[in-house]
Amino acid sequence: MARSPFTLAAAVTAAMPGAEVVGARALTANGDARFDSAVASLADGREVVLRAATDEETAGELAAESLALRALTAGAREMLPFDAPEYHGEVRVGEARALVTSLIRGFQVAEADIPAGPGAAEAIGAAIAGVHALPASVVRGAGLSERTPAEVRAEVRELVDRAAATGRVSARLTVRWREAVEADEIWHFESTVILGAAHAASFVFEDDELVGPQVVGVIGWHGLSIGDPATDLAWLSSAPDAADSVHLGYGRSALRSPDAALPIRARLLAELEFARWLVHGTKTHRADIVDDAAALLDALADGVRDEDLIPRARRTSDVDEAMSALDSVPAHAVPAADTSMHTDAYDPGEFYGADTRGYDIGASEPEDGAVDTATTAAQPRLFEPEDPDVEETAADDTAARGASADDDLATGAIDLPEPSMLIEDVAAHTEAQQHRAAEEEDAQRAARAAFQRWTNSSSE
Template sequence: MPRSPLALAALATAAVPGLDARSVRPEELPGDYDVAVVTADDGVDWLVRAPRTTMAGAALEAETELLDALHLYVDAGVLPFTVPQVAGFALLPEGGRAVVHRHVTGAALDLEALRPGPGLAADLGRTLAAVHELPASVVESCGLPSYTAAEYRERRLVELDEAAATGKVPPTLLRRWEAALEDVALWRFQPVVVHGDLATEQMLVTGGRVTAISGWSDARVADPADDLAWLLVAAPPDSVDSIMEAYQLRRTELHDARLVDRALLVGELALARWLLHGVRRGLPDVVADAEAMLADLDEATREDAPA
């Protein structure tokens, strides 16, 4: 049963000595967590997360360890942004711990506001490159997943097979995806540390630059295209070159000629994953939404195909 905001506020006060809660509001974040923002009597906002399942609890523990490691790179100036810093824990009756940290500040990234040139678009490219330059050991030492390029391609193939089995993916789209996944040259990449679940609300902006990134529970060593896909698909087309140019300049020894092609493909495959989410969870609204987007993509790619 979900915990109420008041119950989460009580956990926050137990986790952080001296925290005197003045108000609390629920917060929506990805994952199986109960989440709230607690405002203390000194005006500071604190985020409290309590896992709903054993699996979510294990993921939260791994993320907490990762955040500690990332802070070393923030303090050293290697990462040009901040990440949440855990301030305390509260034991849960059923086992596991709630985690509390200061609520990171900044405005959610507005993709529509991106413009070409040396501003925020370029900063996004440099920011992602800085993450991808981190040593793999940062993630691996926390027990988070690490994949080779071949293993990751195989995971994509398995997902596509599962999506195909639903009968809800347009056949022409399915054939195009299958051909891309069979193109071994497309999947020659060096795995890197990736955030794994980037979205506008997790990239916080202040003064025209990225100042904080939250939501690290899906971090892993995998395909850099995962972190670029959503940007290349959703950002204004005229800002994409600025993002990628800054990204490539910040990366060292980047030999991935098909990175953009693969990122665009990964962006499309996200629709298949959304479909599977709806099917697995028995969510007809999600399934219908995914089917509509797949149909739109199928029509758009048919129109773009050479005659």
């Protein structure tokens, strides 16, 4: 039986000695019936959340989140572009473990209601990038888990094998997943700090009248670790409309090198959640879970029948692609280059004469052992600005080039853009800007409409 908010609020004083609770209410979001939750109002104006575990799994999550929130030092929190809950203490509610944290006020939006385009979706991508930008020392200092790309790949391979061994996964899916596991090019990523359990309800919003919905807080830190950044984007399979915009916002804010295979791994990890559910059902001998997972996997197999997880263009090695490209180039596609100097302003005689300022162009080389005193004295040197002959030559050349340009302009040899062409370019640019602004306004209106549908689902 669920505990009442007043019962839970009374336990806050045990976790926060000296705190005076003056009110309590139910937590209306992010509870998903897995925790007994309540919001307690304190005499100093603060509001805190108390969540009590209902089974061993939720108790483990609370323990992990306790470690993660304490790992987020003041310095780490300053690096985040949003707020994270603050750890206030732990307490026992009966036999159950309970965690007390600060409350982040705002709104949450379900996956299917996140609109595409600028606004909520891109703000989520930027928030995820903010988590991934945290230094690894935040996780390592707290003793939290860390996985290299090779370890992530090995875990995926093991999961695929264990799911296939149940006999409840179609051959189509097994081949699809194994091809991805063996595709070396998608596993060349840099491990980052990850939230680890991200989903739509992890992001708390406020609506900014000027720029639209913005992420003001992130909750659910029990999966904090170092691993594959695609883990925090796998949930986007449940938000197909917003997925591209989230990836766009992530790419614009990420501080690391672009990872072209990020969406592929994110999709793979999302599909493997069904396999994980199947393996869990098999391990716990729950026939109902096994049947449910098998049905989900069958539906997935039908849904991806005509869709490649890895685009075929990516399956060819870089060397094969390069050789193919070379084979397609005609033998005489590139003409021989003439590297001689073509200019009517260059007269070697004016620069290198038979006098002491240069080599004699027409002089023959002396015989072995002989010394040509004329050419020995005639050492090449750079022309100096004060040389009157050079200044005169340069002036003549400049005048000649100016006259040539005037002649070309008069005869039409130089093509200038028509004024109408410039006007058309400006008009096209203006139209593109107006179209972009209209898209942003539409996205903001859609996001606000989603917030209105979820106004009763604040992070309280």
